Amino acid sequence: LADGELAGLHVLVTAGPTQEPLDPVRYLTNHSTGKMGYALAQAAQFMGAEVTLVSGPVALDEPQGVHTIRVQTAQEMFDAVREHFSQADLTVMAAAVGDFRPEHRSEQKIKKTGGAMPPIVLVQNPDILAWAGEHKRADGSQVVCGFAMETQDLLANAQSKLQRKHCDMLVANDLNEPGAGFAHDTNRVVILTPQAADTSDGGASTPRVRVEPLPLMDKRDLAARI
Numbered sequence: 001l002a003d004g005e006l007a008g009l010h011v012l013v014t015a016g017p018t019q020e021p022l023d024p025v026r027y028l029t030n031h032s033t034g035k036m037g038y039a040l041a042q043a044a045q046f047m048g049a050e051v052t053l054v055s056g057p058v059a060l061d062e063p064q065g066v067h068t069i070r071v072q073t074a075q076e077m078f079d080a081v082r083e084h085f086s087q088a089d090l091t092v093m094a095a096a097v098g099d100f101r102p103e104h105r106s107e108q109k110i111k112k113t114g115g116a117m118p119p120i121v122l123v124q125n126p127d128i129l130a131w132a133g134e135h136k137r138a139d140g141s142q143v144v145c146g147f148a149m150e151t152q153d154l155l156a157n158a159q160s161k162l163q164r165k166h167c168d169m170l171v172a173n174d175l176n177e178p179g180a181g182f183a184h185d186t187n188r189v190v191i192l193t194p195q196a197a198d199t200s201d202g203g204a205s206t207p208r209v210r211v212e213p214l215p216l217m218d219k220r221d222l223a224a225r226i
């Protein structure tokens with residue numbers, strides 16, 4: 001880690017899963033442990049940044065010297081990001097945000113009804129990364145990095161996400177790769193960054209993307225690299 005490389009900068013990181021409640025005892029969630037996001041927050045803090053970490057429910061200790069905000073739902077994560085985004089020079093969204101939430105949260109525990117299954121109607125959560133991409137300062141002084149976790153067509157999906165969500169960088173990992181993705185201490189990723197457009201054809205060609213595959217790395221080393 002280069003000491004002080006991020007001194008004077010504000011870094012905002014999202015990490016962990018979200019939990020989307022069905023009733024007071026049940027929720028929808030995913031396998032995220034928060035390890036990648038916490039490693040990113042700690043790395044930025046070591047590099048001298050002032051770091052705000054918005055974290056879903058995880059079993060990790062809060063990184064030292066980092067302002068950690070704990071949330072449960074995607075909506076709460078969105079509210080915390082909206083509150084801190086305008087001050088952030090660098091934003092890295094490593095959270096595995098629930099794309100959907102139950103439309104209704106039952107006040108009481110949903111009971112077995114003797115046969116008929118209770119329906120669960122889902123509605124879409126806000127896309128926090130897409131919102132950040134749309135609300136970056138117009139002068140280009142804010143950098144937004146997203147993550148993509150895919151089980152198929154990694155590069156095509158990651159490239160479309162980079163462009164659709166207006167990211168300056170996208171870290172893509174393939175869940176099928178050994179040692180990559182949820183819960184591991186290691187990760188193997190490909191980093192995508194947009195390249196200046198080739199204007200020789202009048203801008204007709206598809207936008208160019210730089211693709212940098214990294215070796216299998218410890219999440220802490222990878223965090224510093226990102």
Ligand code: C5P
Nearest residue numbers: 093094095097126127128129146147148
């Ligand atoms: O579209 P997908 O969920 O695969 O995109 C992953 C990226 O978008 C991650 O950086 C994740 O943190 C972010 N995301 C988000 N809000 C959502 C869904 C994903 O910020 N509702």
